[in-house]
Amino acid sequence: MAKPQMKAQVIEDFNSPYILKDVPKPEIEDENDVLLKLHAAGYCHTDGMMCLGQCKPDPPKFPHINSHEIAGEIVALHEKPSEYARKYKIGERVISTGRPFHPCGKCFECLDTTRPDYDDGYSIVCPHCSFNGMSKDGGFAEYVVVDARQLARIPDNVKATDAAPLSCAGITIYGALKRTGLQPGQRVAIIGAGGGLGHLGLRFADAMGFRTIGVDAADGPLDLARSLGTKAEVIDARETKMEELKSRLGEEDGKSLRDEMGVDAAFILIENQRGFDFGFDLIKNHGTCVVVSYSEAGFRISSRDLVYRDIRVVGTILGSIKMLQEIMDLVAKNDIRPVTTVYPFEKLNELVEEYHKGKGGKFVVEMAR
Structure with missing residues (x-):
């Protein structure tokens, strides 16, 4: 039959x-x-x-x-x-x-x-x-x-x-946010905020009480991230100077030293080195870099930052x-x-x-x- x-x-x-x-x-x-x-x-x-x-x-x-x-x-x-x-x-x-x-x-x-x-x-x-x-x-x-x-x-x-x-997209970014163990009020950055995982990450981060920076570098994804109505600050990495951004965050948080300025965790949802470097530099000392995306070329990481800034790098799936x-x-x-x-x-x-x-x-x- x-x-x-x-x-x-x-x-x-x-x-x-x-x-x-x-x-x-x-x-x-x-x-x-x-x-x-x-x-x-x-x-x-x-x-x-x-x-x-x-x-x-x-x-x-x-x-x-x-x-x-x-x-x-x-x-x-x-x-x-x-x-x-x-x-x-x-x-x-x-x-x-x-x-x-x-x-x-x-x-x-x-x-x-x-x-x-x-x-x-x-x-x-x-x-x-x-x-x-x-x-x-x-x-x-x-x-x-x-x-x-x-x-x-x-x-x-x-x-x-x-x-x-x-x-998949939802449980991956939600699991990544949960894995850091961060508490409401702490800062996170979502690198690739207008993508499939990223835009959900902005919404989950809102629901979890984080102060969020969404980062992207293309017009369509940026428009999408800004249209969501979340509390996140969405920035264009092409037009943002890191030193100015970190100084502003430091002022908001009452911090005076560069190493204590920035976010507690950055979530890497893109596959290019420039985006990874932007997210990694945005992390304050003792913060966490959460790698969610993966590319055939991989990412280069500064061992100096790992040692002297005590940045923790973790990977996550689902x-x-x-x-x-x-x-x-x-x-x-x-x-x-x-x-x-x-x-x-x-x-x-x-x-x-x-x-x-x-x-x-x-x-x-x-x-x-």
């Missing part, structure tokens, strides 16, 4: 367009598996990198369906669902992160209870888990199988097209699944929504073309319903 089919946007090689075609509908195989009917799926910067062959840790097998920003409706569970899957019901709307699909629950990552993203005996960075849209098929399809341990419920007042980007539900409750309560450009599912290639024009925000496909 022929397997049931579904429509999917498929890539068949690197540097090739998406092809809308019929493929076998995925089947539930594990007690933790949940079958979702997709309502919306986001296009992440990582999707673009993967299509170019730049995601070396998780190379796909072709043909491949990507997207790890997934929002949909549960339509089936395993015949003997696990304790995690039993928490959900048919018909519930959920989002799913990229990781962890089938974490092992036994490795050092899964069992390390000291990790800030520890989740009941499994880890989002388990080296044995799979990754939606990367090492396994993802959300640019009518249906997808996900792990019940990588889900969060969508509040009734949040649309699927707004929820999907929160499963946040815990507990945090995922936390941000869903936060966005519902504070009416935080991503700025989205929405395309119908069959026009994904047009979405990609528009994405590369760099206007900022998040790009999402919506399934016909």
Whole structure:
């Protein structure tokens, strides 16, 4: 008997367009598996990198369906669902992160209870888990199988097209903000403030009580960041002199020495060295540089600054699944929504073309319903 089919946007090689075609509908195989009917799926910067062959840790097998920003409706569970899957019901709307699909629950990552993203005996960075849209098929399809341990419920007042980007962009920047341990009233700088993560970061930072500086260096993203109505000061890095900026911040904070002027943490959401240097120089002594983006070229860091200014540099990926539900409750309560450009599912290639024009925000496909 022929397997049931579904429509999917498929890539068949690197540097090739998406092809809308019929493929076998995925089947539930594990007690933790949940079958979702997709309502919306986001296009992440990582999707673009993967299509170019730049995601070396998780190379796909072709043909491949990507997207790890997934929002949909549960339509089936395993015949003997696990304790995690039993928490959900048919018909519930959920989002799913990229990781962890089938974490092992036994490795050092899964069992390390000291990790800030520890989740009941499994880890989002388990080296044995799979990754939606990367090492396994993802959300640019009518249906997808996900792990019940990588889900969060969508509040009734949040649309699927707004929820999907929160499963990656949202949880990544929120997890980064939380990881610093900063308290309300402290200063943060978001470098790349008009991008998919950055504009959400401005809104989350407001809700968390931080004093925020948003930094970008392109007209479209700057316009977007300034249009949000947040309390953040949004500045154009092309026109800003660092010494003048730090002096002004010092005056506002009652500081007289350069090394105590600036922000307590800077979040690097861009991939170029000039942007990294701007953010790094803006950090006061004993502050934190949080690296969220990654580029093939990497970043150069001054060892002198690390030693004499005691700057802490940390990297981060996503946040815990507990945090995922936390941000869903936060966005519902504070009416935080991503700025989205929405395309119908069959026009994904047009979405990609528009994405590369760099206007900022998040790009999402919506399934016909």
